[in-house]
Amino acid sequence: MKIITRTIAINNLKKHIGQDLRKLALQYGITTYETGKQNKGWKGLVLERLAGLENNVSKAPNGLTYELKSVAFRYAGDELVPKETMAITMINSEELKAHSFFESHCWAKLKTVVFCAVEWNGTNSEEAKLLQVTSLDFAEDDELIKEIKADYDFIRNRLITEGGGALTGKDGKWIQARTKGTGGVNPRTGERRPITRAFYARTGLVKKIFEIAS
DNA sequence: CCATGATCATTA
DNA sequence: TAATGATCATGG
Numbered sequence: 736m737k738i739i740t741r742t743i744a745i746n747n748l749k750k751h752i753g754q755d756l757r758k759l760a761l762q763y764g765i766t767t768y769e770t771g772k773q774n775k776g777w778k779g780l781v782l783e784r785l786a787g788l789e790n791n792v793s794k795a796p797n798g799l800t801y802e803l804k805s806v807a808f809r810y811a812g813d814e815l816v817p818k819e820t821m822a823i824t825m826i827n828s829e830e831l832k833a834h835s836f837f838e839s840h841c842w843a844k845l846k847t848v849v850f851c852a853v854e855w856n857g858t859n860s861e862e863a864k865l866l867q868v869t870s871l872d873f874a875e876d877d878e879l880i881k882e883i884k885a886d887y888d889f890i891r892n893r894l895i896t897e898g899g900g901a902l903t904g905k906d907g908k909w910i911q912a913r914t915k916g917t918g919g920v921n922p923r924t925g926e927r928r929p930i931t932r933a934f935y936a937r938t939g940l941v942k943k944i945f946e947i948a949s
Numbered sequence: 950c951c952a953t954g955a956t957c958a959t960t961a
Numbered sequence: 962t963a964a965t966g967a968t969c970a971t972g973g
Contacts, residue, residue: 766970774970776954783954807956811962820964822955858957904965911965917951918968930967931952938963 741801741870744786745849748868756781756853756863768859778805778863782851801870802844806941807855808866815866817941818855823934826912828899831891836884837875841910841934845883846873850944869948879943883909887934902932909940 739747751759760767760781767777782805807818824840836842852866873880886907893901904913915933920926936944 770970772970773956773968774954775956775968776970778956779954780971805955819956822953825952855956914966914968915953915955916967917970921950923950928951933953 739787741847741849744803745868745870747787748782748785748851751785752865752868754865756865757861759785778853801847801849803849805851805853808852809855817938820935820937821941822915823910823936826932826934828894832895836887839887841887850948852945869945871944871948886910909937911935911937
């Protein structure tokens with residue numbers, strides 16, 4: 736078992752900047768969308784492989800102490816901006832009630848993160864160029880972190896006082912509690928699957944992270 | 950079966 | 962165009 740430190744992962748990834756992730760996905764045998772199905776997570780899987788992590792999809796810590804994330808970027812005029820929000824981690828209502836921000840998975844993942852900017856060329860994009868790789872360490876007393884913590888506390892408080900059904904993606908300045916689940920209905924029971932949520936980083940936060948890191 | 954990867958679809 | 966909510970394939 737090879738140990739991939741964050742530095743090594745970044746170096747591995749940087750070798751692939753400017754390359755087309757679609758071709759690499761084929762190389763690694765990762766389904767993209769060419770089977771007629773839609774694997775929305777393939778970019779993330781490819782990046783994990785490129786970083787040297789043999790780990791495929793799975794639980795939270797896909798690295799040792801860091802988290803590998805990819806973000807789709809698009810051009811607004813001639814400026815590169817995050818196209819969408821970025822999933823951080825699932826929300827477990829029990830844990831959310833029990834843990835403060837700095838005890839949460841959310842913080843654990845956010846504080847040592849490796850970001851990959853990926854070019855986005857539209858729905859079912861046939862190209863996905865790796866634009867940039869960067870990493871960032873947050874400190875607990877960063878102003879930004881304080882504001883993020885405020886969002887976390889706000890969402891947490893709402894969960895406690897109003898229940899999970901009251902949560903909405905509208906809450907939060909930097910992070911939000913969006914729905915995120917398997918979707919559809921349970922094939923066994925025919926019941927609607929329960930609505931689950933996850934923390935997402937808003938585009939403004941993603942942008943800020945890249946500014947800080949670069 | 951469910952969390953994880955992240956994008957897609959719809960509406961304002 | 963931005964923002965929110967919903968959705969899909971994958972692997973342990």
